[in-house]
Amino acid sequence: MTAKHTTHTQSKVGYWQLVAANANFRNLWFGQIVSLLGDWFNLIASAALIGQLTQSGLAVGTLFVVRTLAPFLLSPVAGVAADRYNRKHILIAADLTRAVVVFGFLFVRDPGDVWLLYTLTAVQLGLSAFFFPARNAILPDITAPEEVGAANALSSATWSVMLALGAALGGLVSGTWGIYPAFVIDGITFLLSAYFIARVVLTHRPHEGAGDKSILAAFNQYADGLRYLHQNIDIFVITVHKAINALFLSYGFQVVQVAIAQEIFVYGKEGGLSLGAMFAIAGVGTGIGPIIIRYFTGDDGPQLRWAIAGGYLIGGVGLLLTAPLSSFGMVLFGTALRSFGGGMVWVFSTQLLLQAVPGSVRGRVFATEFMFFYLGSAIASTVVGGALDLLSISGVIWWMAGLSLLPVLFWSGWLMRRKVH
Numbered sequence: 001m002t003a004k005h006t007t008h009t010q011s012k013v014g015y016w017q018l019v020a021a022n023a024n025f026r027n028l029w030f031g032q033i034v035s036l037l038g039d040w041f042n043l044i045a046s047a048a049l050i051g052q053l054t055q056s057g058l059a060v061g062t063l064f065v066v067r068t069l070a071p072f073l074l075s076p077v078a079g080v081a082a083d084r085y086n087r088k089h090i091l092i093a094a095d096l097t098r099a100v101v102v103f104g105f106l107f108v109r110d111p112g113d114v115w116l117l118y119t120l121t122a123v124q125l126g127l128s129a130f131f132f133p134a135r136n137a138i139l140p141d142i143t144a145p146e147e148v149g150a151a152n153a154l155s156s157a158t159w160s161v162m163l164a165l166g167a168a169l170g171g172l173v174s175g176t177w178g179i180y181p182a183f184v185i186d187g188i189t190f191l192l193s194a195y196f197i198a199r200v201v202l203t204h205r206p207h208e209g210a211g212d213k214s215i216l217a218a219f220n221q222y223a224d225g226l227r228y229l230h231q232n233i234d235i236f237v238i239t240v241h242k243a244i245n246a247l248f249l250s251y252g253f254q255v256v257q258v259a260i261a262q263e264i265f266v267y268g269k270e271g272g273l274s275l276g277a278m279f280a281i282a283g284v285g286t287g288i289g290p291i292i293i294r295y296f297t298g299d300d301g302p303q304l305r306w307a308i309a310g311g312y313l314i315g316g317v318g319l320l321l322t323a324p325l326s327s328f329g330m331v332l333f334g335t336a337l338r339s340f341g342g343g344m345v346w347v348f349s350t351q352l353l354l355q356a357v358p359g360s361v362r363g364r365v366f367a368t369e370f371m372f373f374y375l376g377s378a379i380a381s382t383v384v385g386g387a388l389d390l391l392s393i394s395g396v397i398w399w400m401a402g403l404s405l406l407p408v409l410f411w412s413g414w415l416m417r418r419k420v421h
Helices: 017-022 024-053 057-084 087-107 109-141 145-177 180-198 215-231 233-241 242-246 249-263 269-297 301-322 328-356 361-387 395-404 405-417
Strands: none
Touching: 017 024, 017 145, 017 180, 017 242, 024 057, 024 087, 024 109, 024 145, 024 180, 024 233, 024 249, 024 269, 057 087, 057 109, 057 249, 057 361, 087 109, 087 180, 087 269, 087 301, 109 145, 109 328, 109 361, 109 395, 145 249, 145 328, 145 361, 215 233, 215 361, 233 242, 233 249, 233 361, 233 395, 242 249, 242 301, 242 328, 242 361, 249 328, 249 361, 269 301, 301 328, 328 361, 361 395, 395 405
């Protein structure tokens, strides 16, 4: 299999026109809204709870490692499932099962229960490994070609808006009433998400090889997906951008944010308000970055590629502004700028894959992309969590800011080598 050349595709459909006219996308979008609201409630509550129970930066880092290691291990299976089975049914099953799992967080009450928090987190995020690749892969199945760009941008902006709203509300709830109400809200949102996704009308068309349900066939299908990436190096390079973003800009900084909220700028109970504010402002930056820049790039492949390089650079500047920890306002501004750039990397790499990867292998490519992302996130969480026990918080951020130049240089060099204009 060979990749289609990514050509200029100017979006012909506006965001609100898409929501109004496409009922399938609208229901998928509504499900995303409520589910992500609960996800960010859960993250804020889990991070605050583990920090409160252990008082350890490494323990908080371990939580983020668990959040990434489980989906990393399951991504190959999830990719095959997304190409073999009805993607709508995968989404509903993942939502219903996660609803049951998150209610288990209510039983984590003292330091001896930390193992349960890690276990439930692993199960929840393992199920997410099936959800997110299937959700990305289903977009071209329920939208017209001219709607894909708007659907991807709106979905990504929604992720960011709900990060802002969910993190702010999660921080407010955790900082005012305590941690456990956030877990209840998360479970309810998964049930609502399943309801909306059930309203999506999708005709399942099994792809080649889907009739053979054996384990060997599944292994061969995943191997076919890897061969596709091997034969299309440019597509392979695009799939690693989310992992690079996690390594240098986003995921390690999430661990740093917990330390900032609990040790430097402590607002609300256990720093819940300040932690929620930092996640919220990150959501604002992640949301508006791709929307603003896409106004200038459209869905033109070469422009999106160069915009990714710009995203890395902007994110690095945000880290530089944050590192001195001079004031909470400057921390929020630097966080917004860092996430502005990171959002560009995330959204534009997804759009390039949606435009170039054929439907028959799309699920496996997105699952592999998320596998790389989870691996990068786990590495970043481990390194940053350990560094926080050895260095000052400011020192860790300075190191992150310096290292953020590496993806700018490497990706720009790749584009110039391929003469992308």
